[in-house]
Amino acid sequence: MKVRARIDKSLETPEIQVCNYELNQQVKQLVEDISVFVNEGIAVTDFRGEKIMLPTRDILRIYTENQRVMVQDAKGTYSTQEKLYELENRLDEGQFFRISKSEIVNLKKIRRLDMSITGTIKVILSDGTETYTSRRNVTKLKQILGIKG
Template sequence: MKVKIKIDKDYEKPFCVIYTSEVSDEINEYLKLLSKSSEKTLTGRNGEDIVIIKPDEINNIYTANGKIFAVTSRGEYSINTRLYKLEETLDSKKFVRISNSEIINLNEVKSFNLKISGTICVEFFNGKNTYVSRRYVSKIKERLGV
């Protein structure tokens, strides 16, 4: 792929144009990468407190009783962003979906235990565990290169 950068004082924010004969998977990946901001923050609620959560602080994000929660070393916070939107906006190199109701931060994972038949146990550095649903096992194994 050829890349060209043009400096123009008329643009306060970067503006990208891609010329192509067809939209391929490669182009779609570039679009995803370009549309993500470098470090989005989330707002979480714990009782009456509203806190700013940086993505690197997150261990995992899960749904329970129709609500979405982000788990960090500081605590657990309710967030108002849908899980599929979080999956789209969080860095796909760090975050991976392990079930229909959970996304984990790979940088916070201590180990993956493959001994359990048909599923994978995920152990975090904080000592907590969660499980990869059967539907996502092959995706996780592929991501881990197993």
């Protein structure tokens, strides 16, 4: 497959085009893959060392563990080269929320919050994963969800 750069002064932002003699399945897949890669995906490495693109909509949470950034979806956990703060800046604010110093969760994957008598605030995700957040972040989460008062 040929890959080349074409300079066009009429363009305001970089644009990627996939050219072929017909619109077939391979082209459709390629367009989708590139779109996910550029706009809505995170490059991760699975436990076999295979590099894949994880669509952001499937991600449950992103967290640091032993100084590595891990990305979890419903199928498993992967590592990524991107830093947590870079991902926080890059990802959609309306979709992802930093629940602690070391963790970002997908807002659409939060099932509920649980608070214990000692003040522990558990965040329960759609696959049953349990993680924790602080009081300060509960207030922020409330604001992000548009809850007034």
